[in-house]
Amino acid sequence: MGGKYRITGDKYPRMRPPRRRGRLVVVVVACGAVLGVGGWGTLQLIDVFTGGGGTASTAGSKAGCTTKAAKASPAAAALPAPAQITVNVFNATTRGGLAKTTADELKKRGFKIGQVGNASNEYDKKVPGAGVLLGPAASLNTSLPVLATQLTTAERRTDAARTGPAIDLIIGNAFTALTARPEATRALTALTAPRPAATATTKEHC
Known part of the structure; x- marks a missing residue:
């Protein structure tokens, strides 16, 4: 070329396209986001199949389940104390004096004593066992179990035809004595002790 400017030497300048650094950065960021989402999804799957890691907000409805509190059983009805029970003691055997000695012992154990004597014709010499505890229908789960701890x-x-709260102890032919006092006391304590209410539990319904 002529003119004022001349190109000298044997190397010529090469034209290269500019480096596209912006595109590289976008690709790197996108790859990182994909890896992060994939890892999070994997952790969620592990949590579902192993049952761990549930938060308080989702624990009640995990895997589509709902929870209900189990109802506690009602407390047992209060039983009367021996001092609140009147006992009539009748002897249905041929052995004399059993009604009085038995009534005296029951009195020492805290029971109130009503009538004491021989059994009526309905029971006289007709009770083969140790005895019969007889009371009104209302005494079945109240005073009768308390007296039963003594025999x-x-x-x-x-x-059902009986009136009044008193109950009868009719002594039978197999009677020898009341249940030993220590054993009767343990049985009475276990019977009248308050029962703890059942602990409420939760059940899952899916």
Whole structure:
């Protein structure tokens, strides 16, 4: 070329396109986001199949389940104390004096004593067992179980026609003595002790 400017030497300048650094940065960021989402999804799957890591907000409805509190069983009805129970003691055997000695022992154990004597014709010499505890229908789950702790081998009966709260102890032919006092006391304590209410639990319904 002529003119004022001349190109000298044997190397010529090469034209290269500019480096596209912006595109590279976008690709790197996109790859990182994909890897992050994939890792999070994997952790969620592991949590579902292993049952761990549930938060408080989702624990009640995990895997589509709902929770309900189990109802506690009602407390047992209060039983009367021996001092609140009147006992009539009748002897249905041929052995004399059993009604009085038995009534005296029951009185020492805290029971109130009503009538004491021989059994009526309905029961006289007709009770083969240790005895019969007889009371009104309302005494079946109240005073009868309390008195039964003093003669555990006695038969329990109720009579709907009876009036009044008193109950009868009818001594039978197999009677030898009341249940030993320590054993009767343990049985009475276990019977009248308050029962703890059942602990409420939760059940899942899916």
